[in-house]
Amino acid sequence: MADLAGQSLIMAGEGWADYGLVDSGGGRKLERYGLYRFIRPEPQALWSPRFAQWNADGEFVPGSDEEGGGRWQFARKVPAEGWPLAWNDVRFTAQCTPFRHLGFFPDMAPVWEWMRERLSPLPLAGGVGGGPGSGAVPAPSPSRKREGAMSTLNLFGYTGVGTLALSRCGPVTHVDASKKSVAQARENAALSGMAERPIRWLVDDAAKFAAREVRRGNRYDGIILDPPKFGRGPANETWRLEEGLASLITDCRRLLDANSRFLFLTVYAVRMSSLALAGLLAEHFADLPGTIEHGELAIAEEGEASRLLPTAIFARWSGD
Ligand SMILES: C[S@@+](CC[C@H](N)C(=O)[O-])C[C@H]1O[C@@H](n2cnc3c(N)ncnc32)[C@H](O)[C@@H]1O
Numbered sequence: 001m002a003d004l005a006g007q008s009l010i011m012a013g014e015g016w017a018d019y020g021l022v023d024s025g026g027g028r029k030l031e032r033y034g035l036y037r038f039i040r041p042e043p044q045a046l047w048s049p050r051f052a053q054w055n056a057d058g059e060f061v062p063g064s065d066e067e068g069g070g071r072w073q074f075a076r077k078v079p080a081e082g083w084p085l086a087w088n089d090v091r092f093t094a095q096c097t098p099f100r101h102l103g104f105f106p107d108m109a110p111v112w113e114w115m116r117e118r119l120s121p122l123p124l125a126g127g128v129g130g131g132p133g134s135g136a137v138p139a140p141s142p143s144r145k146r147e148g149a150m151s152t153l154n155l156f157g158y159t160g161v162g163t164l165a166l167s168r169c170g171p172v173t174h175v176d177a178s179k180k181s182v183a184q185a186r187e188n189a190a191l192s193g194m195a196e197r198p199i200r201w202l203v204d205d206a207a208k209f210a211a212r213e214v215r216r217g218n219r220y221d222g223i224i225l226d227p228p229k230f231g232r233g234p235a236n237e238t239w240r241l242e243e244g245l246a247s248l249i250t251d252c253r254r255l256l257d258a259n260s261r262f263l264f265l266t267v268y269a270v271r272m273s274s275l276a277l278a279g280l281l282a283e284h285f286a287d288l289p290g291t292i293e294h295g296e297l298a299i300a301e302e303g304e305a306s307r308l309l310p311t312a313i314f315a316r317w318s319g320d
Contacts, residue, residue, distance in 0.1 A: 001286065001287065001288060001289050001290075002281075002282065002285040002286065002288050002289065002290045002291060002292050002317060003290075003291050003292065004278055004282045004292045005278075005291060005292065005293040005294070008274055008275070008294055008295040008296070009293055009294070009295035009296075010295055010296050010298055010308065011110040011111065011114070011295065011296070011297050011298070011314065012110065012297075012298045012299070012300050012308055013106065013107055013108075013109045013110045013297070013298070013299050013300065014300050015032075015299075015300075015302050016087060016109070017086070018033070018034050018085040018086050018087065019031070019032065019033060019034075019085065019087070019106045019109075020032045020302045021299045021300065021301045021302060021309060022037065022051075022054075022301070022302060022303075023049050023050050023051050023054065023301060024042055024045035024047075024049065024301060024307065024309050025045050025047050025048045025049035025050070026045065026048065026049055027041060027042060027043055027045055027046075028040065028041055028042055028045060028049075029042040029045055029309060030049075030051075030054045030056060031102075031106075033083075033085060033094045033102050034083055034084075034085050034094065035083070036057045036058070036078055036083070037054075037055065037056045037057050037058075038056055038057065038058050038059065038060070038096070038102065039054060039056045039058070039059040039060070040059070040060045040100055041060065041062050041070075041100070042309065044309065044310050044311075045309060047307065050301070050303075050304075050305060056075060057074065057075055057076045057078050058072050058073065058074040058075065058076075058078055058096060059072070059073050059075075060072050060073075060096075060100040061073050062100070069098070070100060071098075072096045078096060080095075080096075081095070082094055082095035082103065083095075084191060085104075087104075087109060087112070087161060087165070088112075088165065089168065089192065090161055090164040090165050090188070090192050090194075091188065091191040091192040091193075092104055092159060092160075092161050092164070092188040092191060092192070093159075093184065093187065093188060093191065103159055103184070104158070104159055104161045105158070105161075105226075106299065107297050107298070107299050107311040107312060108161070108162060108226070108266070108297075110297070111162070111224070111264055111266065111297070111314070112161070112162055112165040112166075114264070114316075115152070115162075115165070115166060115222060115224060115262060115264060116165060116166070116168070116169065118222065118261040118262050118318060119150045119152070119166070119169035119170070119221065119222060119261060148170075149169075149170035149171060150169045150170040150221035150222065150261065151170050151171045151172070151173070151219075151220050151221055151222075152166045152169070152170065152171075152172050152173070152220055152221060152222040152223065152224070153172070153173045153175070153213075153220045153222070153223045153224070153252075153255065154166065154172060154173070154174050154175065154223075154224050154225075155175050155206040155209070155210065155223070155224070155225040155226075155227070155248075155252075156175070156176060156206055156225055156226045156227050156228065156231075157174040157175060157176045157181075157182075157185065157226075158176055158178075158181050158185070158226075159181055159184045159185050159188055160174055160181075160182075160184070160185025160186075160188050160189065160199075160201075161188065162224060162226075163185060163199060164185075164188060164189060164192050164194055164197075164199075166222070166224075167189075167194055167197040167198075167199055170198070170221070171198040171199070171200070172197075172198070172199045172200070173199075173200045173202065173220075174199055174200065174201050174202060175202045175204050175206050175209050176202075176203065176204075176206075177203065177204065177205055177206070177231060177232060177233045177234050177237075177239075178203070179203050179234070182201050182202070182203050185201060186201055203234050204233070204234060205233025205234060205235065205237040205239070206225070206227065206233075206239070206248065207233075207237070207239065207244055207247070207248050207251075208233065208237065210248055210251040210252060210255065211251050213251070213255055214251050214254045214255060218255060219255060219256065219257055219260070220255050220256060220260065221259070221260050221261050222260065222261050222262045222263070222264075223252050223255060223256065223262070223263045223264070224263075224264045224265075224266075225248070225252065225263075225264070225265050225266075226265075226266045226267075227239065227241055227244075227245065227248070227267065228241070228269075229241050229268075229269050229270050241267065241270060242270075245267075245280065246280060249265070249280055249281065249284050250284060253284040253285060253288075256288070256319075257288075258288055258289060258319065259319070260319050261318065261319050262316060262317060262318045262319065263281070263285075263316065263317045264314065264316045265277055265281070265314060265315050265316065266297060266312045266313070266314045267312060267313050267314070268311060268312035268313070272313065273313065274294035274295050274296060274313040274314060274315055275294060277294055277313060277314065277315035278292055278293070278294035278315045280315070281294075281315050281316075281317050285317045288317070288319065289319065289320040290317055290318055290319040290320050291317070291318055292315065292316070292317050293315070293316055293318075294313070294314060294315040294316070295313070295314060296310050296311075296312070296313055296314070297310070297311050297312040297313070297314055298310045298311060299311060
């Protein structure tokens with residue numbers, strides 16, 4: 001019953017006070033993260049840069065194909081322990097990580113907005129359900145009553161900016177295999193004054209967790225998943241996107257129902273089309289009302305003659 005939209009979409013994110021794509025080209029990009037500017041490799045920036053000079057505080061220099069990895073080279077001092085940034089009501093720590101990332105994924109901003117629009121925000125004081133200091137985090141009940149609070153699941157949640165963005169709408173379950181990322185996510189919650197919100201912070205293998213939730217008969221109002229091409233679970237479980245995605249989507253479908261609002265799937269760094277992701281959702285959401293859309297995530301450069309830099313592909317189901 002879910003209709004598959006014919007046209008593919010572009011969800012383009014604009015810069016905001018604490019983040020912007022200043023320029024791109026020649027296989028690289030120049031971005032600002034608060035007070036600091038960084039150059040990182042960007043194979044999709046096939047065009048020429050707009051500006052002759054790129055004045056950056058640091059650059060991530062990739063290693064040779066053999067050695068892989070790479071390292072940061074700094075032109076000026078950048079706080080190694082990180083520095084605070086914000087997106088809307090969410091505060092978090094940006095940091096130059098060994099994996100060329102900066103502690104969050106700015107291209108996810110239009111996704112956080114889209115999800116929040118589908119969920120009704122709550123007049124949040126100290127959080128949902130238990131109120132300030134309760135700390136009681138209700139697991140999403142099979143027969144949940146829709147008392148305004150909407151429960152969401154963030155699989156592969158990393159440092160939790162998406163989780164905190166969703167937490168204004170109700171309980172969130174945050175799952176990531178990395179103890180370090182989940183610890184950083186909890187610190188970001190404290191930084192945002194959201195430590196009291198009903199969020200379950202789980203260090204777990206995403207596929208295993210989803211299968212367990214199906215066995216428990218739990219239901220969610222929304223699910224976001226942003227799986228890497230390859231990853232390891234906390235007990236060394238192996239995640240390979242092409243092998244594991246179909247069964248993970250099967251389980252995610254079982255955690256949603258006709259009253260649910262959305263499932264949002266993003267995929268990056270793989271040779272795959274958003275049409276393929278849409279086809280997978282169309283198979284598994286055929287028995288639910290709603291719409292399936294797909295396309296690309298992109299970031300718009302700031303200023304004149306702005307170009308769109310593609311970053312990932314996506315497919316999403318939204319309930320009626
Ligand atoms: C690209 S990041 C996700 C970014 C996140 N969506 C965000 O916007 O901040 C991929 C995440 O998947 C996690 N991961 C890798 N393998 C995993 C697995 N088997 N189970 C759960 N998380 C895993 C990594 O620790 C990493 O945080």
